Amino acid sequence: MANVRRRCGFPNGIDVSARGRSGGISLGWTNDVVVSIQSFSVRHIDFVIEDVIGDNRWRCTGFYGAPEERFRAEAWNLLRHLNSVLTLPWLVIGDFNEILYSFEKQGGLVRNERQMEGFRNVLADCALDDLGYTGQWFTWEKGRFASTNIRERLDRGVANEAWQSLFPHFKLEHLIKSFSDHCPLLLNTDVSTTGNFLRQFRFEAAWVLEGSCEDVVRHLWASTADLLPIKLQKIGQGLSRWYKTLCSSRRAREKDMQQKLNLMYELPVSDESLEDILGLKMELNLEADKEEIFWEQRARVNWLRNGDRNTPFFHNHAS
Known part of the structure; x- marks a missing residue:
């Protein structure tokens, strides 16, 4: 992952290894932002961002929910613990491996209401609101035939009121996927920001x-x-x-x-x-x-x- 980050232009970062063929979290950042790692585990990377340009200080947690239902309560308790250790504008984004409501799933077995209620409860306990999205409604899909196709919204961004007040013009997109069974999430904290770049001739x-x-x-x-x-x-x-x-x-x-x-x-x-x-x-x-x-x-x-x-x-x- 260090090589991948470097090739993508992120010289700084931290990587948490996968367990077997699932999981694994990587965080990368450029030299023009100050990032302070607060804690990390196989389920999360928690860090504070100091935006030099905007003079803002806020918190972000990259989260990976438990794929197995028996470990779901442990993952939710981790979020509750993180909520108690620091008071800042807070964004949590990643693959939660759970849906909030039954309409966020199409195909396959009906999701257990108790599982969804556990997810809703932890977001309420941490005062985190779903940020919504633009693009296709689901973020995960498997099955190439109608009889086996399953679609779910497992990936999302949630944030507290202070973060949403700090970035009132944010936009979260579900990008089109073509390789992975998950789609990428792209969060822009200010959709009004544009950049003009001059480039010299290079043979591409x-x-x-x-x-x-x-x-x-x-x-x-x-x-x-x-x-x-x-x-x-x-x-x-x-x-x-x-x-x-x-x-x-x-x-x-x-x-x-x-x-x-x-x-x-x-x-x-x-x-x-x-x-x-x-x-x-x-x-x-x-x-x-x-x-x-x-x-x-x-x-x-x-x-x-x-x-x-x-x-x-x-x-x-x-x-």
Whole structure:
């Protein structure tokens, strides 16, 4: 996980190992935020964030609920304990492995009311409110056939009133998943925040997955007879224009596929609908491959910047 965090641009972090093939928690953060770890276990990482820009101090707990029902009460008591040790604006986010109400599950066995009541009680005891969401209603799914398909909202964010007052313009999204059986949660504490970035020309490794890339390079190469440095400069300018147009069409196409996937999830479960969903996921996987290559290319800069500055480090990553 340390390598994954570093490749994603988070040089600082803490990792709690999985037990067998389930669990495991990782927290990563950048150098422009001050994070103080308060406690951690196989169920949680509790930390305080000092926002230098906004001069805010608040608390976040990454939580992993007990998958087994017999350990659920122990997990809820951990939340109650965390609630008692520190008074700050508090956000708890993660996979709680439980639903609040029966309508948050579709398919499979009916959830025991006592289990859901235990979850509702601990949130009430800790004065934590569900933050809601945008996107598809469920966060976990298994089963490729209508007869075995199960969907549940197991992942969520909850926060106390002080946190919601501190970040009144927050937005929590259920992102479209294509690999995992869980969907990622994306929490933006201020949806009004936008950024403008200037970027220099770089040849993107992900471009080679685009069918039109080779033809564009051939056309640009043949369209100028200048000396090599000027020729390369013009090719770079042409590729930048091509990439800008490509990005617009790709974003529109990906958004269209995500909207179609959301609509498919609203239809009654059938073998035909699940087949269509699988096809859309495969198309999104290809887009994800391009995105992964995009960020992996940038991760090489992170390795050089944040890695151990010695010969074995560079040799290993070069290999």
